[in-house]
Amino acid sequence: MFSGIVSDVGQVIELKNLGELRRLVVASVYDPASIEVGASIANAGVCLTAVAVEARNAGSRIAFDVGAETLAVTTLGGWREGERVNLERSLRVGDELGGHMVSGHVDGVAEIVSRRDFDGMAHFRFRAPKDCARFIAVKGSVALDGTSLTVNAVEGETFEVLLIPHTLAVTTWGERKVGDRVNIEVDQMARYAARLMEAGQDR
Structure with missing residues (x-):
């Protein structure tokens, strides 16, 4: 993990x-x-x-x-x-969990559709794989290229995140541009919640 x-x-x-x-x-x-x-x-x-x-x-x-x-x-x-x-x-017992629980089992590849830089920060919009989009929610977490990020907005299969100056400086995100493809892993809790809802509907 x-x-x-x-x-x-x-x-x-x-x-x-x-x-x-x-x-x-x-x-x-x-x-x-x-x-x-x-x-x-x-x-x-x-x-x-x-x-x-x-x-x-x-x-x-x-x-x-x-x-x-x-x-x-x-x-x-x-x-x-x-x-x-x-x-x-990988995490060890006792490590601080500063982001969210990430398994390292990537769900697919998302594409950067826009990038806007301001005040040292960067606002990204992504297009998610269709099978992943339903698990992405506003204020929820998503892992992109291994980075834990908070979702700011969702519209259909696109979603937005904001990266602060520190994250841009200590990861590869400062280099990312429109058209780049990144690994995406949706939040496991969102996946479990969706599965429970599906199970309830099947009854």
Whole structure:
């Protein structure tokens, strides 16, 4: 589990196809001694398992194997060397939950349809995948590229969020532009609530 609070922006330094898998290697400031093989790390919101960890400069070089399904339903299939990536390590018992509960199981890909910058902040409008839109509500939470954000407005399959200067500075969001595609994970509580309502209607 994750909280949607990005703790590093890594960089893709190697991509290699291994049959049905793709080996993804990311450079990070994380201390390699603190990461065990098998650890879960969210890469732009996608939970991946570290399969190798080595020291690199003052940080680490972390390798992940990504399956065909993940490549197909997230933005990872389009990543290239040099890509900057929001990273978050999995929560430990006792960690502060600063965002909301995020599983790292991405629901699909949303598209940025507008961006407006003002006073150091940025207002984004997104088009959500049709299957996700019904789970997105005003004042609810959504994880976009692994970042926990609050929904400000919803209209049909589009929704809006506001990013403050700090978030723009410490994540990849400062680089995002109209037409970019981002990984989206809807709030699990919204999903459970919708399922309970559906179950009640079926009675």
